[in-house]
Amino acid sequence: MPRTLTAALLAAALACGLTAPATADSAEPAVTTASGSSGAPTTGGSHGTAPVVTRAALNPALVAGRGADVPFLEQEAENAATNGTVIGPDRSAYTLPAEASGRKAVRLTPGQYVEFTLPSRANAVTVRYSIPDAPGGGGITAPLDVTVNGRGRTTMTLTSEYAWLYNQYPFSNDPGADLLHPDWWITECSCVPNATTPPPVISKPFRPSHFYDEQRLLLGRTYRAGDRVRLTVPAASKAAWTVVDLLDSELVGPPKVEAGAANVLAFGADPTGRRDSAGAIDKAIAYAKRKRLKVYLPPGTYQVNRHIIVDDVTITGAGNWYTIIKGREVALPSPAPDGSVHTGVGFYGRTAAEGGSRNVHLSDFAIEGDVRERIDTDQVNGVGGAMSDSTIERLHIRHTKVGMWFDGPMTNVRITGNVIVDQIADAINFHTGVTDSFVSHNFIRNTGDDALAMWSEKSANSGNTFDHNTVQTPVLANGIAVYGGADNTISNNLIADPIREGSALQVGSRFGAVPFTGRLDITGNTTVRSGTYELNWNIGLGAIWFYALEKDISADIRVTGNDFLDNTYNAIMLVSEWSVKDLYSITNVRFKDIRVDGTGTSVVSARVKGSATFENVDARNVGAVGVNNCGSFGFPSTGSEFSLTDGGGNDGGWLAPWLLPNTITCDDRPPVVPPPAPSPW
Template sequence: MAVASATVAAVGLSLVGSAGTAQASTTSAAPVVTRAALDPALVAGRGASVNFLEQEAENAATNGTLIGPDRTAYSLPAEASGRKAVKLTGGQYVEFTLPAAANAITVRYSIPDAPNGGGITAPLNVTVNGKNKQVMTLTSEFSWLYNQYPFSNDPTAGLLHEDWWITECACVPAFTDPKPVIATPFRPMHFYDEQRLLLGKTYKAGDKVRLTVPAGSNAAWTVIDLLDSELVGKPHVRLVASNVLAFGADPTGRRESADAFDRAIAFAKKWHLKVYVPPGVYQVNRHIIVDDVTIEGAGNWYTVIKGSEVALSEPAEDGSVHTGVGFYGRYAEDGGSSDVHLSGFTIQGDVSERIDTDQVNGIGGAMSDSTIDGLYIRHTKVGMWFDGPMDNIKVTNNIIVDQMADALNFRKGVTNSLVSNNFIRNTGDDGLAMWSDGVADANNVYDHNTVQTPSLANGIAIYGGTNNTVSNNLVADPIREGSGLHAGSRFGATAFDGYLKFTNNTVVRAGTYELNWNIGLGAIWIYALDKTIDADIQVTGDHYLDSTYNAIMMVSEWGVKDLVQIRGVKFKDLRIDGTGTSVLSGRVEGGASFENVDARNVGAVGINNCGSFHFTPAGSEFVVTDLGGNDGGGTTGPWMASWELPNTITCDDRPPVVVPPAPSAW
């Protein structure tokens, strides 16, 4: 969740990789299956277990042009999985060899915006073994944001906030004379989208799926990032159920079906039945309120509940100015909902702008003692946003992609809940968040999830709360103003209390550039802003791979640097393979302990210890405690050198970046 200003792109980032362009091979390529653009062996046992196999376009056969690697914000390769992709023009192709039997594919792509915003459409031909052509209609309607938070669809617009600091001019334009000229489009971002396609039959391993941009395409270029291939099973059928078709739902999507869903739910509750939604596309343009009900689809490839964002005649009580497709529990202040069970369908919106007061999320409200399983959620503002207090929800096996903001957020008193085995890609804010907004989120677990390419903010972020665990997750490629893992005393959250555990997570290509501060963050970022952080924070068993800047960042804001501290964080049994700068950047008063933290390919001094920038004769205000077993290092020697301890000032505010080699087996 990012509510600070969005900021600058490129200053100094040529140090972290330049955008290479090369004509790619036209020869047939054997399938290279990856997870988050890595050898799966490097992330074994971590992240979500999914039904599809990922192949990066840069590893496929193509006569297009490789773009990347590059991590410069506002560039196409920076937002691609693995920071590489393939650019095609008319007549060019990417061809993937199926690694296993498949009857369905997902393509992640980008095409240009319209000159004045709002997107264009363009065709992409799909053939298998040169036959059975299908045409995907690509769109940029739901991508291409510009400007400062909360962003704009208009590439020609002036600044949204002239009174904010702008790094490009090193000024606040409203108070600068003469007023600077800010070039447009200003800070383009959120370039990618994805589409699914059933191939109509099952193809075997070794068959060739070719994606071709037809000659004369109205898109000047088409970037292909990756292809996921999958063998989709038969539709799920529930014969004894409250079938929405019996109540007038239209599976062709031509007529509105929201009222039919309401009638089916009422009938199911009266007769103690489940609601069944057969294969089809159902138009629903408002919230479906759910309480004490089970709704099953035929599977998220078959049952699609699709709706448009609808302007309200006057703002709702919650501040919304639009409504749209979504399944909502009653709000907590209205008693909340319970015993809600949703599974096996897609929720697809058409949200193309970020309005934070709008409730245009796929799932919302409060749902206690409930389950959400096997959904596919796309093009809503937030995939799932829960406003507590509420207790005991299990969110499992879902796919959430192409969101304007978070994929999932537990806000305000969500307790005793589990988020597990979910796959998340291309969010416009945090992938997974817990926000203890005035009431603590407590006793929750985020486990075995995969979060890829959030274009803003963090992969997994915890804002305050009590006794929460983040374990066995895979986070890759956060783009700007965030990290892979984040613990923040921010946004009015309750203080961290009890414990917060980060356990056995893998974070790759994180440690991004903080565009307001003009410094690099860490693969894990602990930030004291509103309050001191002195809970039992344990970081154990994590792997931080190929961090753009630091592996670990602990920091406070300059304006509160003498008011807050971060104390007592424990790092143990970590593997750090590749940092552009340091293992640890300490920019706060307090301290942390380290035990069995092994590092290699470290680009700068192992510990960049600035403390709270008073540089006292006694040393830094940030104390590093060596509990033993901290081995390895990089260009400047051992990462934890004896001369650095416990609080030697080693403050190089912006050390040069040394790009590390690709991660490898430990």
């Protein structure tokens, strides 16, 4: 959703002293090696190293029962054999390690390699990587050779055409662009640039981000556990460097066949992708609805450069590795009524104003868009519109603006088993009046905004559940965000590595959302390496943060059974904004059966008036102090305006008796103590 700054926030913000490094074809964002120094080669495992399988760069035992069930196994490049350089760890925004899974990756120059040992049988791999932008923006392409056991070379063509954003929201593809908003507060100069004389010189490119992309490759045969997949940058590559973050390996089954369905080939669809197939798919849909059949998309790549409107229809492919719906972004001759200036590939229900669509079932194909810039009014999402009583399963969506954006009112949509990667904005957003819907076992990586969001802008989203999803490396904002609404549940998710201006979990009264009412359950989730640095406030956020910007947050909110691991700053944060600090409060939040393993600063940070209860909250490896209690900064003699209630069983000494109920312990910027790696409790 749109990201703007309030005038009062800008006036109250403090500088954080960041500088933006150069990012031309021969340069890259600042990196640190594993030793913490700059530039010294540090290699990963040696030849023949046993495979290290992780989930969100963690030992899988630490996240058992959390996150999505996925068909692939993750291996981080820093654990593989390489003659390249391990970069990181680093959690500073605008750096390559910070956007890598686990905050580490491997940098290769031409001629260098990284080699993964397969942990299980596989016939397909996914490579997450970064290569430089073109000096003037727009991206480049570069080769990457793939061999298995030293044989059968295949060359992947990597691209940075969908990566590399710069500048302020809503960002630019031009590394040389001037400030998009010279009237905004800039932490780098501690100023509002257009209010200074002379204007400050801002380093260009300014705030580079969104460095990574990923590609999938079918290997042509099945390989055994122990076989070695080597990724080599050819000596003649024009890319000065290639960063490999990870490799996912998978055993993909044969293509699915739907006998008796309306096959789009019979209606003129072109599986080679040379001709536009949108009209043929429309004809197949119309025929299938008349005959009460499914629509089948057999293996192939189908060119579609506009929305396919779906209502009361089932569309299924041969599997998302085999059936690909791919399209260009197309400029409209004049803006559409909704403000769109482009269209592109997507499957859309009818709008809610038209009554929405019902009984739509989409499964087993990929959607590949062509979105390279963020224009919030554009409807260039993989799936959109309103769809009630519908299911969306096993899709693979990349390079669209938002994977799935739903404008309600609508009800009863089930979204399960999808992979959504490399988005300019969100992965899935329930926007306005989405009810009784379920989002489960989806894998999401590299979004440009909230990965999963319930945004009750005009009417409440209610009765929805986000359960057992995995979210990794959202470049901006939060892993999972709930903005207003009633009786929703966030459960059993795994959220890792948010990069900037967000957290793993956010409960926010902002963006014009209706109030929170009823009950909100946040249960059984695991977060890791979360809690980013808020540039404009000059403070670190929590892995979970409550933000009362526009209204009180006073619903029945229960945070139960969550694990907050390796928190960059705070584990739990409750905050208002300076301009409304005396207006809004956060109350009635209950934390129970929580484990906090490692904080850079505090277990709880309160910068708002209100109260919360803590029961069986166990913490260890706390960096500064258990509680940072600033309240609403009135500092009355009676104590902080925020009170903590001890429900009992809080272990680790973080909630000492002298802190209760409202001792002022306000230090927003204590020295950060990097916590040790998480370990079994």
